[in-house]
Amino acid sequence: MFRIKEKSILHLNVNGEDREVVARPSDILLDTLRNQLALTGAKPGCENGDCGACTVIVDGWPIKSCLMLTAEAVGKKITTVEGLKNAPVQKAFIEKFAFQCGYCTSGFLMACHALAQKHPNPPDYVIDEWLQSNICRCTSYEEIGEAIRVVLSQKQ
Amino acid sequence: MIPFDFEYDRPGTVGEALTVFRQLDAEQKNPMFFGGGTEIISMARMGNVKTGAVVDLKAIPECRVFEYDKDRLLIGSALTLSDLVEAKRFPLLDHTAGRVADHTMQCKITFGGNLASTIIYRETVLPLLLADAVVTVATQGGLRDYKITQIFRERLQLPRGEFIVRASIEKRWLSAPYIHVKKTKNEKVDYPLLTVACLKADDKIRMAFSGLLPYPFRDLQWENLMNDKSLSFPERAEQISALAAPHLLNNLDGSAEFRKFVLNNTLIKVLQTLKGV
Numbered sequence A: 001m002f003r004i005k006e007k008s009i010l011h012l013n014v015n016g017e018d019r020e021v022v023a024r025p026s027d028i029l030l031d032t033l034r035n036q037l038a039l040t041g042a043k044p045g046c047e048n049g050d051c052g053a054c055t056v057i058v059d060g061w062p063i064k065s066c067l068m069l070t071a072e073a074v075g076k077k078i079t080t081v082e083g084l085k086n087a088p089v090q091k092a093f094i095e096k097f098a099f100q101c102g103y104c105t106s107g108f109l110m111a112c113h114a115l116a117q118k119h120p121n122p123p124d125y126v127i128d129e130w131l132q133s134n135i136c137r138c139t140s141y142e143e144i145g146e147a148i149r150v151v152l153s154q155k156q
Numbered sequence B: 001m002i003p004f005d006f007e008y009d010r011p012g013t014v015g016e017a018l019t020v021f022r023q024l025d026a027e028q029k030n031p032m033f034f035g036g037g038t039e040i041i042s043m044a045r046m047g048n049v050k051t052g053a054v055v056d057l058k059a060i061p062e063c064r065v066f067e068y069d070k071d072r073l074l075i076g077s078a079l080t081l082s083d084l085v086e087a088k089r090f091p092l093l094d095h096t097a098g099r100v101a102d103h104t105m106q107c108k109i110t111f112g113g114n115l116a117s118t119i120i121y122r123e124t125v126l127p128l129l130l131a132d133a134v135v136t137v138a139t140q141g142g143l144r145d146y147k148i149t150q151i152f153r154e155r156l157q158l159p160r161g162e163f164i165v166r167a168s169i170e171k172r173w174l175s176a177p178y179i180h181v182k183k184t185k186n187e188k189v190d191y192p193l194l195t196v197a198c199l200k201a202d203d204k205i206r207m208a209f210s211g212l213l214p215y216p217f218r219d220l221q222w223e224n225l226m227n228d229k230s231l232s233f234p235e236r237a238e239q240i241s242a243l244a245a246p247h248l249l250n251n252l253d254g255s256a257e258f259r260k261f262v263l264n265n266t267l268i269k270v271l272q273t274l275k276g277v
């Protein structure tokens, strides 16, 4: 049985590297990534699962890191926007101007990257469902939709 | 940030989970079973939940089954809603799970956590109510099977320290004609103004609702009216809406009057889609 009783050293696999963090069992992954590992790409927005600004990829799935305990992430592979490193989706966001202020961008990038990995050839309704998990206050939805479609069309 | 400390336990077997929960209870830690944790974390952050320990069920193999056993489909409580949606085994459950919260949340919310949710909607119970599901519960005396209606009345009713391991559905329901309609106030992703799930079998429509009352339910009197061939479709819808009217939720998501209007129209759509009976 895996048990953490109090603040302790935990081992996380982030962006392909094994990292050590000191965390309380009740710490959320978003705070640990930002405050302990200086991975500030995942953004705090609502911290309630509504906005998607904090999205990271865990074992291939997009996850809102504000609703995941750091302890839960032990033994899993975490990818943050810092781990994308010139992924096609990043290029497409630049080409299509799919951001304005940029606050939501890392969350959208992670959702789009996970979609392209999991469903290289999704029907339109699947693209819409995945993108509805994130909110862009600057309303770049049109351009974000174009960017993910560019990436998906390249995959076919 | 969650403004208090708790202990985190991730048992690997049903027995370990029961034992550790009992120990933590004896230590007065007020432990909670932890599925996806979306509700526990968001409520803990707001101070609406206080616990000294969480017992994460996601590493227990029996809670992760998703397989056929003779004539039944077994659905583990620790599967995420996206596990259900992606596998496409029980179309009505896939549709229902695929409209709970948003897609990214579905990658974290567990089936068991949604059934046991303290939030009033618990939408994934609707297909279970319709398909006479059997729910397997971990008890101190071992695994026990219950009919869904024995342990789910308005909400999950389990003694403290027991948890859902899995649900099972007879295979014949997996291919039954169905319809799922979720109406929200405004955005597609939102809590339901009303969700109705229906299965058709033996020329009869079964239907269950979330969002109309402060709990999900199936009502046999409504079903009898829905299947009454002596009435036209609009008459059936009107009589059910009239029965519902005094009890409907009246809140910021929608007034009782508006819910009645939406219910009436939705029932007609259901009858037309399932071609009446």
Ligand SMILES: Cc1cc2nc3c(=O)[nH]c(=O)nc-3n(C[C@H](O)[C@H](O)[C@H](O)COP(=O)(O)OP(=O)(O)OC[C@H]3O[C@@H](n4cnc5c(N)ncnc54)[C@H](O)[C@@H]3O)c2cc1C
Residues within 6 Å of the ligand: A048, A049, A050, B032, B033, B034, B035, B036, B037, B038, B039, B040, B041, B042, B057, B077, B078, B099, B100, B101, B102, B105, B108, B109, B110, B111, B112, B113, B114, B115, B116, B117, B118, B119, B121, B122, B123, B124, B162, B163, B164, B165, B190, B191, B192
């Ligand atoms: C942004 C957002 C949108 C939402 N939208 C919807 C919606 O549209 N429809 C809807 O129905 N719900 C909705 N919800 C509520 C959501 O469904 C619940 O928060 C979720 O179902 C809880 O599941 P979980 O696996 O995260 O449970 P947890 O947070 O882990 O647990 C929830 C409760 O269930 C108990 N529990 C967990 N697993 C088990 C088990 N196997 N056996 C017994 N008890 C168990 C826990 O002790 C706790 O009391 C929404 C929530 C959020 C945050």
Ligand code: FES
Residues within 6 Å of the ligand: A043, A044, A045, A046, A047, A048, A049, A050, A051, A052, A053, A054, A055, A064, A065, A066, A067
């Ligand atoms: S900060 Fe996590 S969803 Fe908004």
Ligand code: FES
Residues within 6 Å of the ligand: A098, A099, A100, A101, A102, A103, A104, A105, A135, A136, A137, A138, A139, A140
């Ligand atoms: S670009 Fe500003 S919030 Fe999306």
